[in-house]
Amino acid sequence: MSDASWIDSHAHLTMFDRGEVAEVLERAAGGGVGGVLVPATGPGDLEAVLELAGAFPSRVVAAVGVHPHEAAALDGALRRRLEGLVGRPGVVAVGEIGLDYHYLNSPREDQLEALAWQLDLARETSLPVVLHNRDSWPDLEAALAARAGSVRGVCHSFCEGPGEAARVVELGLLLGISGMVTFGWADRVREAVRRVGADNLLVETDSPYLAPVPHRGRRNEPAHVARVGERVAAELDCDPTWLGEVTGSRFRGLFGPPAGWPGAVG
Secondary structure, eight states, X not given: OOOOOEEESOBOGGGSOXXXXXXXXXXXXXXXXXXEEEEOOSTTTHHHHHHHHHHSTTTEEEEEOOOGGGGGGOOXXXXXXXXXXXXXXXXEEEEEEEEETTTOSSOHHXXXXXXXXHHHHHHHHTOOEEEEEESOHHHHHHHHHTTTTTOOEEETTOOXXXXXXXXXXXXXXXXXXXXXXXXXXOHHHHHHHHHHOGGGEEEOOOBTSOOOTTXXXXXXXXXXXXXXXXXXXXXXXXXXXXXXXXXXXXXXXXXXXXXXXXXXXX
């Protein structure tokens, strides 16, 4: 394992038992992980991500938003709730938002409306976005292109190919690379990594999902982000410690975590 200082740019710590989160973060620190961004998925965990950011202010920051699976729930009351949360301490992004046409847990029209409204909320509040995409790239690209130059953020757990990766960068966003980069079938993800290079990447676990090899099939957690980073470094033929510094710098530049965070100013 490398001794790089990594940041896990996407981990659902609200899906862990609250009593074990401190231990999970300690294991992460022992593996060279200095901080974690915890995104909300919808009305059920909006307060939980804020609570974690408040409980671990030097290790956890939060994103608030409604996942495409929950898009049908984004009514007027929930919109007002989100408007009240985006300025809260520890909130650094709007997310996890986006589109998912694989499961269609919410109808496409509801997903598109929720995405548009939350992209505009991010733009109005000058916050970056954390984007989900599954089997929905053309519509996601169209929504981003319509706001080109005014929306910044990360396409998390990027699962498209090199052409789409180049387009993400052209639109001014970063790619979040998860444990998929270690999977045998994920040649397109590895090609995307090589296409855009270290300056356009973040690393993540998407815990508790997508555990990287050799942990695949078990619960993922932030300590494993080093495995992701090491595979990305191998694809780029660079030193993992250097990659940890670069991706950490990109994370801080995008999300502006508070003083006390690894490498944060102040």
